[in-house]
Amino acid sequence: MVDLDNVLAEAARLVTPSPEEASMVNDIANFMVSLLNRELGRVGVSAQASVQGSVAHGTWLPGDRDIDIFIVFPRDERYVKLIEGGEVLRIITNILDSNGIGWRVNYAQHPYVVARYRGFDVDIVPCIEMRMGERPLTAADRTPLHTEFLRGRLRGLENDVRLLKLFMKSIGVYGAEIKVQGFSGYLAELLVVNYGGFINVVKAASSWIPYRVRINMGGSCETRHRAPLVITDPVDPCRNVAAAVSLRSMSVFIAASRAFLRRPSIAFFTSPKTPKPLLTAPVLVVFGKYPQGVVEDVVWGQLRSIASSLWNIVRRAGFKPMDIDVYASENGYMALAMMVEAIELPPYELHVGPPVWSDDSEAFLEKYVLRGDVAGPFIANGRWLVVRGRAIRHVSDVVLNGLKSLGRGVVRDSLLSGTMVIVKDEDSLSKIPKELMDFLYRFLNKRPHWLAYQ
Ligand code: CTP
Ligand code: MG
Secondary structure (H helix, E strand, O other), X not given: OHHHHHHHHHHHHHHOOOHHHHHHHHHHHHHHHHHHHHHHHHOOOOOEEEEEHHHHHOOOXXXXXXXXXXXEEOOOHHHXXXXXXXXXXXXXXXXXXXXXXXXXXXXXXXXXXXXXXXXXXXXXXXXXXXXXOOOOOOOOOOHHXXXXXXXXXXXXXXXXXXXXXXXXXXXXXXXXXXOOOOEOHHHHHHHXXXXXXXXXXXXXXXXXXXXXXXXXXXXXXXXXXXXXXEEEEOOEEEEEOOOOOOHHHHHHHHHHXXXXXXXXXXHHHOOOOOOOOOOOOOEEEEEEEOOOOOOHHHHHHHHHHHHHHHHHXXXXXXXXXXXXXXXXXXXXXXXXXXXXXXXXXXXXXXXXXXXXXXXXXXXXXXXXXXXXXXXXXXXXXXXXXXXXXXXXXEHHHHHHHHHHHOOOOHHHHHHHOOEEEEEOOHHHHOOOOHHHHHHHHHHHHOOOHHHOOO
16 A cells, blocks of 8 residues: 555654654653652652653654653552642642742642743652552552553554554544543553554554443453443553543544545644635524633533533524534633524424313413414314414524523633624624634534545
């Protein structure tokens, strides 16, 4: 396959870091590790810092400005308390402060420090020592074991992992965060180890069926996972490394794998700007300011749950929603877009009443029999019915009422005090802020960019 070889060679150039970038990443990682170990020793803390994640595994992507450093504390409840109580965080930030290094605190399962050093974000994550087969005491404890497991097994396959990560990024399924609900870096690494290389992963995925793929990476566990994709963690067999992968992400990966094998193209490794969209069915867009200081996972979680509630509310009101999606960017906007068959319902509706033999029928008749604005009541199929005017005809009113009926929350409140636009022509497009254009273009187009090369 000349095509495939050419494409893979071109993609390999995109994912291979230059020697200069590689030595800069390693220098910074090593510098931070020795700084932390020296200063931890000085204040008498018996913990060990080491490089972890994709920098330790040699699987980071060029231009990626993230370095993971974990500080492993002895396995002792006392240290769990110190980590959870924030004392460890304070030790780390004191060390950074006294060395003139800027930092901020981020929140995952537990808080960690992000140091800003020479243009890089260095994640400094405290955890507790864990041996193979032991139970993790904090959510971060497995990571050093992951590095141990991959050492040796991944050697020679680093570029295959990089190709897989870029492929997944390009098709929009890389990352386990709620925003993406896709494949984590560690999952990409395990897939490459399991199947033996990038192209073998893609070949395997092209015949995957969601809920039927179960890969056991060693060990055994009583609990049965029920998820579209199950890959057990070799260092903790009860954990599904692919637990975050949604049916949607898995399906996108399967479809893209099939399309790539049929017609290999560099498009599967790039993220082009979305072309100006074709305007088809109308789209309702609600947007508001991103709630300052709220972590992305929380915002995306709330946005997704609001979207699914609104979908049902709109459908129950008689509309036909066809697609829905959400967007959020820290320091920018949040948005929700819904495509509907029609934004306005006809002026009259058939209102179905009770069966004529039921005791509820009298109340129904009392309500409608003297009204001058309805046709009926009349009988069909054993029931009383009327044709009456619709109370709410416009989808914007339904969405507005729907938002008001949802429980209070930072995301709902911001959308409610935001703006609503119906996009149905060029004119209405101009009412959308520039920041949201790419999101909206993608939502209007729908077709993934990698399908354009079929
Ligand atoms: N990790 C994990 N599961 C996740 C996220 C992270 O197990 N959903 C652990 C893994 O041990 C991983 C480490 O945390 O090696 C670092 O995570 P992260 O930086 O998110 O991923 P990387 O593998 O470093 O990939 P990337 O190149 O995207 O940084
Ligand atoms: Mg990383």
